[in-house]
Amino acid sequence: MDDVHVDQIEPTVTNSLDDLLDQGDHSGRPFNVLVGSNMGNRTLIMSVPMAAFYEISEVANKANLEALPAHRELPVAQRRLDETHAKKLAIFILKGLIDTARRKLEVQGRPLPPALVSIQKDIGSQPYISMQPITANIRTCKFGGDGLRFERKGGVITVFLSDKHVLWVIDGQHRRFAMHMVFDFLKSVINNGRYPRKPALYVPAGDAKREPTPEEMQVWAAAFEVARAECSIVVETHLGLTFEQERQLFHDLNNLGKTVESGLVYEFDNSNAVNRFIKDRLLGNDILKAKVVDTDNPHDWHKDEGVISRKDLISINALLFLNKTTINGASPADINAKESYGCRFWGAVAQIPYWGEEGAKKNTVAAQPVVLKALAKLAYDFGYGRDQNPEHLERLFTAIEEGEIDFGHTNPMWRYFEMSSADREALCPGLKDAVTPDEAGYNLDLGNFDEKMQVMRFGAKHNDIQRHLGDMIRWKLQLPKRKALVKLQEELAFANSKS
Numbered sequence: 001m002d003d004v005h006v007d008q009i010e011p012t013v014t015n016s017l018d019d020l021l022d023q024g025d026h027s028g029r030p031f032n033v034l035v036g037s038n039m040g041n042r043t044l045i046m047s048v049p050m051a052a053f054y055e056i057s058e059v060a061n062k063a064n065l066e067a068l069p070a071h072r073e074l075p076v077a078q079r080r081l082d083e084t085h086a087k088k089l090a091i092f093i094l095k096g097l098i099d100t101a102r103r104k105l106e107v108q109g110r111p112l113p114p115a116l117v118s119i120q121k122d123i124g125s126q127p128y129i130s131m132q133p134i135t136a137n138i139r140t141c142k143f144g145g146d147g148l149r150f151e152r153k154g155g156v157i158t159v160f161l162s163d164k165h166v167l168w169v170i171d172g173q174h175r176r177f178a179m180h181m182v183f184d185f186l187k188s189v190i191n192n193g194r195y196p197r198k199p200a201l202y203v204p205a206g207d208a209k210r211e212p213t214p215e216e217m218q219v220w221a222a223a224f225e226v227a228r229a230e231c232s233i234v235v236e237t238h239l240g241l242t243f244e245q246e247r248q249l250f251h252d253l254n255n256l257g258k259t260v261e262s263g264l265v266y267e268f269d270n271s272n273a274v275n276r277f278i279k280d281r282l283l284g285n286d287i288l289k290a291k292v293v294d295t296d297n298p299h300d301w302h303k304d305e306g307v308i309s310r311k312d313l314i315s316i317n318a319l320l321f322l323n324k325t326t327i328n329g330a331s332p333a334d335i336n337a338k339e340s341y342g343c344r345f346w347g348a349v350a351q352i353p354y355w356g357e358e359g360a361k362k363n364t365v366a367a368q369p370v371v372l373k374a375l376a377k378l379a380y381d382f383g384y385g386r387d388q389n390p391e392h393l394e395r396l397f398t399a400i401e402e403g404e405i406d407f408g409h410t411n412p413m414w415r416y417f418e419m420s421s422a423d424r425e426a427l428c429p430g431l432k433d434a435v436t437p438d439e440a441g442y443n444l445d446l447g448n449f450d451e452k453m454q455v456m457r458f459g460a461k462h463n464d465i466q467r468h469l470g471d472m473i474r475w476k477l478q479l480p481k482r483k484a485l486v487k488l489q490e491e492l493a494f495a496n497s498k499s
């Protein structure tokens with residue numbers, strides 16, 4: 001029998017995916033699909049161009065339904081859209097488009113434009129970029145797909161979706177809106193020749209208000225072409241689900257997964273700019289003296305190997321670079337500009353006696369993360385915060401490097417709030433005016449000094465403790481007091497004068 005070319009096979013059109021009848025209607029937009037059976041339920045798995053997905057899909061959240069008169073009576077089957085979260089995903093997508101444009105040039109053997117290299121450095125990169133499939137439902141068909149128009153041509157099955165066959169997003173509304181934000185951003189840059197304030201997906205390093213250069217315009221045009229022509233979204237489409245079934249599926253997809261432990265997240269993630277600084281600069285250049293571990297028992301000092309937990313390292317760097325308790329949202333351009341500052345800080349910490357060595361906790365309070373948090377907060381305040389002053393920052397770094405600050409456990413400064421008034425004045429004269437007054441009503445419990453072991457163990461309330469430790473270090477180095485502390489002292493003095 002002669003071979004028959006696929007193009008010569010007469011197509012079979014049907015109204016039923018089960019029977020694949022011989023006739024049907026070709027109206028509607030064609031999508032090639034794979035037929036899936038998710039837990040025995042028929043689904044269509046399709047690859048939809050990113051540019052088209054937003055047009056053929058919809059989200060049943062309250063705001064969207066109320067915006068369209070035809071949808072106002074439909075039940076809500078989605079949570080409220082969080083535009084801040086969507087913006088983070090939009091930046092992630094933009095990062096992927098720039099990376100794709102770069103790889104295309106490399107495959108073609110063409111040199112990379114400096115503008116592309118600069119943009120990618122500012123926006124960030126990672127080893128691999130991909131987006132998970134979106135889950136949707138077609139409501140305007142019977143359960144299982146009857147009522148849709150299908151065609152089989154050889155081994156390929158095509159579904160024809162008309163305007164009424166909306167893909168109602170069950171899981172992926174933020175990804176959907178993020179795609180919309182990316183296209184708005186790219187169109188605005190290309191058509192208007194400027195970086196839009198909303199959505200502000202890219203801010204040029206060094207000058208947030210400048211317009212894109214002609215070279216940058218070419219890079220964004222290439223990214224736009226990649227988005228339109230080469231990027232697609234995988235959609236698992238359920239067929240004919242009711243509102244109750246949509247809600248149940250939304251719940252299961254968003255609540256039955258196990259959260260990844262934070263230590264593993266930080267170890268695996270190479271996209272966050274602070275995390276990359278830790279891996280590339282601190283660990284890659286052997287600046288960090290202590291070994292990094294995923295788990296650390298801070299209570300068992302007898303087995304202390306001089307390590308630092310990844311979680312604590314992240315928290316300290318969050319304060320050092322961002323003045324926050326989390327590294328989420330760290331801008332690559334911002335972190336890149338602070339790399340030397342960050343390396344100087346950790347290089348200074350590495351010179352603290354005993355730090356990073358076996359038995360460090362017994363020999364230096366600097367082995368307790370809260371002390372490093374206090375130092376990191378001071379560094380940020382003098383480097384980039386309200387008390388910004390290059391001379392004060394240099395004073396802090398130099399004092400750490402040269403051992404001017406006594407990080408020994410027996411330094412009376414650390415247990416100042418435990419001492420009597422007489423001991424305070426005898427051992428730490430003048431410190432009273434540099435720390436939060438007792439009568440202010442704030443938590444002044446820093447921890448406990450073990451007289452037998454001669455060690456100072458700081459408590460677990462790091463946010464309070466690191467602030468007080470920072471005040472003590474300012475006093476030791478004769479640096480200005482915190483503005484908030486000065487204001488508090490003035491308010492207390494005024495109140496006392498009125499009483």
